[in-house]
Amino acid sequence: MYNDISFITLFKSVEYVKKYLYERYKEAGFSSPKELAFQNSYSFVYYIELGQSYFEQGKKAPLSIKPVLFFYGLSHWLKGALLTIDPNYPATTQVLAHGVSTRKRKKQGYRFLTDEIKIQKEGFYPYVSKSLFNIKELTGEKYKMRHLIMSIPELAFLIEKFEGESILIQVNKVQNKVYAPLSLLKKMKITPRRFELMIKEKTNTIVQCIEKEENLIISYSGNNDKNNFPLYYNLNDKKYYLPSVPHLYLKIPEILSHFLLLYNLSMICRYETEWWGELLYSFSSNDRPYIQSFLDCTERKTPYLMESLFKAK
Structure with missing residues (x-):
């Protein structure tokens, strides 16, 4: 806490x-x-x-x-x-x-x-x-x-309990790279290129995506606390998450x-x-x-x- x-x-x-x-x-x-x-x-x-x-x-x-x-x-x-x-x-x-x-x-x-x-x-x-x-x-x-x-990632459990919907996928963050499972794209039914375009369209943030083995490697520039890349940090479990539903990629x-x-x-x-x-x-x-x-x-x-x-x- x-x-x-x-x-x-x-x-x-x-x-x-x-x-x-x-x-x-x-x-x-x-x-x-x-x-x-x-x-x-x-x-x-x-x-x-x-x-x-x-x-x-x-x-x-x-x-x-x-x-x-x-x-x-x-x-x-x-x-x-x-x-x-x-x-x-x-x-x-x-x-x-x-x-x-x-x-x-x-x-x-x-x-x-x-x-x-x-x-x-x-x-x-x-x-x-x-x-x-x-x-x-x-x-x-x-x-x-x-x-x-x-x-707000700490509240995702409520959506899962009340609505039966899993809305976040755990990822790993290393400096300005995010390593996400390919299941993220599969759940949203989009390609890496479409994911890049969606991020730019919805958040005005430019990212680059590369598929490598079972991971999607997402690179972004700048400090995540100063840009709008929707990488959510959960204080409860000290882990990072990305939304697995497009409408949660907010501009803010x-x-x-x-x-x-x-x-x-x-x-x-x-x-x-x-x-x-x-x-x-x-x-x-x-x-x-x-x-x-x-x-x-x-x-x-x-x-x-x-x-x-x-x-x-």
């Missing part, structure tokens, strides 16, 4: 943060990086500190309000990450709005897993996607909660799946009181175990993903 949040320990020191930001700004080619680092060091520390406060309270809070606390905790950490690449953040009020939307009123018979979230043209989420992960042209795209849940990295799920859940528990109460206390559907398992997972996984993101910079 991952409990280490060493990036928070380091970022409690303003002196360390000044050096950290200076290196980031200097590497990015900003003029006067030393002055910018001095100017932003306290804001950065406060973003990280507030994020930790929200998360620590979220761990202690009842399930009914956990989503709100975790959502604001992750939002503050992402704001800190933005400050490492944009010394003027927030430059306009446009980047402060959420940048995503859900159905305002839930219909009768509403199920969380079938709900969708829509990406707007401007706001915090599209700005994070573009600035931190170089993901563009997301306006109008929709993500189903089911697909976001399925993109896992940390943004956590953000979107937390956003929707935080809106539901604040504004859909009747449905949220029924979910918590009636135990009438599979929605509750999915949601509770996700919140248990994000409590541990979000700090890990954020630390990986800060280290990748």
Whole structure:
């Protein structure tokens, strides 16, 4: 189980943060990086500190309000990450709005897993996607909660238990190469060349695939924490996985799946009181175990993903 949040320990020191930001700004080619680092060091520390406060309270809070606390905790950490690449953040009020939307009123018979979230043209989420992960042209795209849940490897067991579907295949990662069994292609009924094209089309990541004996060797460039190659790391078993179904090759990295799920859940528990109460206390559907398992997972996984993101910079 991952409990280490060493990036928070380091970022409690303003002196360390000044050096950290200076290196980031200097590497990015900003003029006067030393002055910018001095100017932003306290804001950065406060973003990280507030994020930790929200998360620590979220761990202690009842399930009914956990989503709100975790959502604001992750939002503050992402704001800190933005400050490492944009010394003027927030430059306009446009980047402060959420940048995503859900159905305002839930219909009768509403199920969380079938709900969708829509990406707007401007706001915090599209700005994070573009600035931190170089993901563009997301306006109008929709993500189903089911697909976001399925993109978190620690939750794959729920899909297998409730729906009888195996959605991930274990792979081995050695530097920038992934060794996957050929059964991955057989299950998706595609060729290595079609797999390459699918990855490029769905995630904007260029990979090269070679069949060798019983393995598919997938090579990609860059740091996996900074690109969108959907290589999922499971904190529970310390192993890597690739999706065995095409619709899980999302454009977005896992940390943004956590953000979107937390956003929707935080809106539901604040504004859909009747449905949220029924979910918590009636135990009438599979929605509750999915949601509770996700919140248990994000409590541990979000700090890990954020630390990986800060280290990748």
